[in-house]
Amino acid sequence: MPACRKHHSRTTAVVTTLAASVVLTTLPASATSGAADPYYPDDGNSGYDVTQYDVHVTYDPAHPRHLEGDTTVEAVATQDLTQFHLDLEGFEVTSVTVDGTPAASVSREGAHELVVTPARPLTRNAHFAVRVRYSGEPVGEGWHTLADGGANVSGEPHSATAWYPADDHPSDKATLRLTATVPTGWTVVGNGRPGATTTDQGTTTFRWYEDRPMATYLSTIAIDKFTVRTSALSDGTPVINAYSPGATIDPKNEALLPKVIDFLASKFGPYPFSSAGAIVITNDDGSGPFSLETQSRPTYHWGFFDTSMVHENAHQWFGNNVSFSDWRDGCLAECFAQYAVQLWYEKDGDDLDQNFYRSMLEESAADPDFWKTKLYDPGQGRELDNALYSKGSMMLHALRRTVGDDAFFGTLKRWQREHRYGNASWPQFEALIEKVSGKDLTGFFAAWVQGTTAPEKAYLYPGSLGALDPADGTPGSPR
Structure with a gap:
């Protein structure tokens, strides 16, 4: 399941008072207001x-x-x-x-x-x-x-x-x-x-x-x-875990965290930050996200376990180390963090073709809502739509089967190196994996990322996924 989070647009003005020591003026709208984000034009500032x-x-x-x-x-x-x-x-x-x-x-x-x-x-x-x-x-x-x-x-x-x-x-x-x-x-x-x-x-x-x-x-x-409980990653990076009163403290999960980070590093490249850990809060009023990838120390609600750790720590690479250019690029964070959970299952022998990809197809084949949201530029208010987690993780598995493991994981590591501590956009990712793989992926990305219906069979069943294509149009093969 995707990590739960709250996100809202800013629509209500806040009335505030400035102390008398500050000179009040009435100013026209400034040319330096807003960072030109198409979803949140008032956010950020230029200049x-x-x-x-x-x-x-x-x-x-x-x-x-x-x-x-x-x-x-x-x-x-x-x-x-x-x-x-x-x-x-x-x-x-x-x-x-x-x-x-x-x-x-x-x-x-x-x-x-x-x-x-x-x-x-x-x-x-x-x-x-x-x-x-x-x-x-x-x-x-x-x-x-x-x-x-x-x-x-x-x-x-x-x-x-x-x-x-x-x-x-x-x-x-x-x-x-x-x-x-x-x-x-x-x-x-x-x-x-x-x-x-x-x-x-x-x-x-x-x-x-x-x-x-x-x-x-x-x-x-x-x-x-x-x-507060402390430990270290395998390279000595400090791990600091903080638990609110009433939060679940599970030493087994604490011991698993360094293994999770080591695993993710094997797929994405070296861990990018100088500390790691968790903040586990308890709040009965239901406010706040259940988990969020706050940098170097994700925030969790009540406790954390293997899949939540994998998702939020995958964000330390995808979303934190390499961040969006603007809010159209949410797939650069959520698609990869959710697919990282599938990679975690795969390391223990799970067949992702059968147990993940085919299963998702069987559930979504007849559901047009599953496919209707674009993965890049999904629309204001949908920048963190559930499609980025579900359809997005499927897209990455199909992309991996299209280009092969060497090109796929090679691209992920190169992406982290080339944009380390910076920002990048989804179109830049498309260009990089085309360069690394030597393949023209225009049709693939048009079908999966820009498409609003199920991709045609050539893109739905690439590579070894072709074995899942039922010739008789039974569930698992959108018609």
Whole structure:
């Protein structure tokens, strides 16, 4: 079964108040608003590239409707800028500085645009730092309050702007430093590796650093009275697992995680990050995704097991290491993560032709809804449609049988090398596997990826899958 996740478009404007120390102005729509994503045109911003987020937050679970934030966004201007935008939902913004100087003006636009006019224009290629101080109730869709007052941030396609200002689009990846202060007795877990933990007058400050570029929706913070257990991968990479009270702690599954990552590395190339592990939360209100591939440390609900581990950790390569160019490219993450589960079964002797592919055909042959969603550019609001998991994993198996194992897995590893820590698009993947395999795959991709009905037999039964083609049109052979 596919991993469960929440995703919503932003449709409701959030009314916020800026403190008197910030100059309010009414500004026209900025040319630097939005990263030109066809599904979420207001997400992200043009005009600069973020290199690092330095996020400081203070949170007291006794007051779950209040967060204090102080975030510095380090970036490089890609054009001359008299004004730029950040994405932030809610909060009272109390001050904004650019390179230490108070901004000339700050305003809010739409549901999540923070518009900043620096005191002095920024020139192209200039490195700059914008510091935003803010406080109030987190209202973004990624913020989830846990049963005992703790909190977790996770969600796709939006979550980061529920707790820090960002260039909120997967095409602008950056490293992230997290410094979080909570009452002593509570624990904070984030992406990457932990830093120093300090205690002062009843509060404890935790530090985390993700040293590899990360799409904003993959960033996370989790605050709870965690049980933290550590181990290591076979190469010594630290594994940090954090469990909320009531979560299932299964030592067998913990011991399986390094084996899962080693297996995936054998198929996709070296594990791309400097830490691994899991965040296991418990929440009775049903909010939040059951699991999400938060970078280096996936988030799970109540517990994790082999197939959930495989799916979410496959994303560390497909979606996290190599991220979308825009939200039309969801297959680059979900199709591969779901097919990785089939590869996990195959290693133990499962016949994927018979037990996966044929079985899926028999279930879907007479169901036009199964085939109707395109795998690339499925449409706004369907960027994470179930078709990417089901039809998408079938497509990859048919592609593998079309080009052969050497070309298929060779392409997957080359994809990871060539786009390491960056972004890429589905059309680029099509071009790469055609190059590696030496085959013209135009018809295959037109049928499977762009098609809205069952592929014709030449593409439905390629290679060894031809043995599954029933000559009499019995179930398993769409007519």
